[in-house]
Amino acid sequence: MKANLFLLLALLSTAALFPARSEITVTFDDLPDSTTGTFIASPYQGLSWSNFMVIDALLLSNASGNSFLGGMVSPPNVAFNCGGHPGWPAVAEIDACGTDFTFLSAYLTGQPGDTDEITIRGFRDSNVVYDVTKVVTDTNATLFTFDYVDIDRLVFSDFGYTPGSGYGDRFFFMDNFMLEFIPEPSSLLLTILGVLVLCAVRKRRTT
Secondary structure, three states, X not given: OHHHHHHHHHHHHHHHHOOOOOEEEEOOOOOOOOOOOEEOOOXXXXXXXXXXXXXXXXXXXXXXXXXXXXXXXXXXXXXXXXXXXXXXXXXXXXXXXXXXXXXXXXEEEEOOOOEEEEEEEEEEOOXXXXXXXXXEOOOOOEEEEEEEEEEOEEEEEEEEXXXXXXXXXXXXXXXXXXXXXXXXXXXXXXXXXXXXXXXXHHHHHHO
């Protein structure tokens, strides 16, 4: 009986030490279709979104001939920064809604006709802990891996571009945004409790 209890507690402690991964891939395809762009309302997928819109790349291409298909990975929707026109802020932001997260990867693409430089900063408690600049093209969506661990804020800044189409826009497109939420503190508490109980059981067996 004691041996079975010891084994059960060991399994519980192991599960607490290695909690199930909660990776999420945000495809934006569950949001309403639009050819003009729709703001991403917060909360969405457990996060708060600022200055991000979503657009249906397939419908837009068929309706106007403007192709944003290069930024699309999973059809039909793709996200973009809604202030990308000249003179408008080109910054878009994603914030935690109570639970910190790890930013794993995303597909990024530049404005059709342009090559863009996008700076992606990860914050923790108002401090910049990650700061990387990526060069993206308009030819196809490129997968970038980040592994920004345990952050509460993510800021995208499209600050540089090489005009190709003459628009001078600073739009960038994002699809299949992958993140992992940080396990709740309850997992740590369960681990500590399990270790304490195991110690108590082992002590009783040796006395």
